[in-house]
Amino acid sequence: xxxxxxxxxxxxxxxxxxxxxxxxxxxxxxxxxxxxxxxxxxxxxxxxxxxxxxxxxxxxxxxxxxxxxxxxxxxxxxxxxxxxxxxxxxxxxxxxxxxxxxxxxxxxxxxxxxxxxxxxxxxxxxxxxxxxxxxxxxxxxxxxxxxx
Ligand SMILES: [Zn+2]
Numbered sequence: 568x569x570x571x572x573x574x575x576x577x578x579x580x581x582x583x584x585x586x587x588x589x590x591x592x593x594x595x596x597x598x599x600x601x602x603x604x605x606x607x608x609x610x611x612x613x614x615x616x617x618x619x620x621x622x623x624x625x626x627x628x629x630x631x632x633x634x635x636x637x638x639x640x641x642x643x644x645x646x647x648x649x650x651x652x653x654x655x656x657x658x659x660x661x662x663x664x665x666x667x668x669x670x671x672x673x674x675x676x677x678x679x680x681x682x683x684x685x686x687x688x689x690x691x692x693x694x695x696x697x698x699x700x701x702x703x704x705x706x707x708x709x710x711x712x713x714x715x
Pocket of ligand 1: 574575576577578579642643644645646647
């Protein structure tokens with residue numbers, strides 16, 4: 568399944584290739600302070616391939632907070648956050664915002680609430696390595712080194 572998503576104005580877009588076709592797509596409403604304020608609902612599939620493309624890179628904010636291990640790719644024109652990345656051992660992992668999906672049937676989304684408050688940084692990074700999208704291409708002009 569090829570899933571396209573983008574921010575509201577279209578500046579930040581992504582293409583997510585999810586094989587085999589998902590029977591359901593986990594949609595995790597994150598309880599952290601940022602996601603609560605943004606209504607961030609995230610998904611990932613370890614074996615999926617994600618390509619994030621940006622039209623105007625001067626209109627992208629890479630917001631970090633807390634443990635500073637995740638970058639929220641935020642469109643500074645429309646305020647939407649289509650993707651989050653985390654660079655672990657020189658590899659970029661990502662989750663995408665299901666609210667930025669275009670044309671995906673809502674019935675495919677299996678919504679849950681999650682809270683990672685109190686999780687230590689090491690276990691947080693280990694969880695991302697296990698669960699986040701592990702094949703990520705960023706065409707956003709952002710140069711190494713990323714956060715961390
Ligand atoms: Zn935008």
